[in-house]
Amino acid sequence: MEKIYLDPNEYLQKQWQLAAEVRSSGWKPDFVIGLWRGGASVAVSVHEFLRATGWDVQHYPLKCSSYTGIGRNEGEVVFSFAEEIFALFKKGAKVLFVDDVFDTGKTAVAVLEKAQSCGAEAKIACVYYKSVKNKTGIKPDFFVKDPGSQWLVFPHEMEGLSSHELVQKDTFLASLAKRFA
Numbered sequence: 001m002e003k004i005y006l007d008p009n010e011y012l013q014k015q016w017q018l019a020a021e022v023r024s025s026g027w028k029p030d031f032v033i034g035l036w037r038g039g040a041s042v043a044v045s046v047h048e049f050l051r052a053t054g055w056d057v058q059h060y061p062l063k064c065s066s067y068t069g070i071g072r073n074e075g076e077v078v079f080s081f082a083e084e085i086f087a088l089f090k091k092g093a094k095v096l097f098v099d100d101v102f103d104t105g106k107t108a109v110a111v112l113e114k115a116q117s118c119g120a121e122a123k124i125a126c127v128y129y130k131s132v133k134n135k136t137g138i139k140p141d142f143f144v145k146d147p148g149s150q151w152l153v154f155p156h157e158m159e160g161l162s163s164h165e166l167v168q169k170d171t172f173l174a175s176l177a178k179r180f181a
Contacts, residue, residue, distance in 0.1 A: 001151050005169045008155040014127045014144045015042050019049030021142045022096065022125055029057055029096035031088055035107060036063040038100035038154065042127055046098050060085050066106055077110035091119030100154060101128040102143065105136030128152060
């Protein structure tokens with residue numbers, strides 16, 4: 001499977017671009033919910049941008065998972081420690097769920113269903129939207145790029161990479177990891 005190693009600076013710029021798309025839409029969320037793990041850094045960037053450009057919004061992480069590794073999918077989206085977050089989803093609240101990548105769409109469907117069942121208005125924002133992998137009838141409300149089916153290796157990711165792939169990704173990181181091999 002071809003892997004694309006994302007440049008940290010370009011990835012951060014895409015996060016700000018995503019935030020600008022949300023801001024330009026005029027749809028002001030009450031809450032920015034970062035889908036932990038991959039959406040955490042994206043949500044921080046989106047939240048910072050929205051606040052710096054005049055929108056007072058709250059932010060929280062929501063731990064949810066369906067992936068166990070490259071190409072492996074558990075199938076069911078599982079939420080952890082989420083009761084306090086779900087309690088925020090009151091009737092009329094505007095919730096922006098933020099993630100790094102919209103792949104199969106299962107996570108997006110799960111969080112949208114949860115928010116909408118509480119009467120909240122919810123939207124999805126992600127840096128990457130893999131339209132060819134989407135297994136749902138929805139797509140993100142905001143996204144920056146469609147990378148096709150390529151496997152994206154995010155700047156923070158190491159797990160599942162061989163020592164050779166770590167060198168390809170970042171020689172400094174590879175040298176640090178080698179000390180503990």
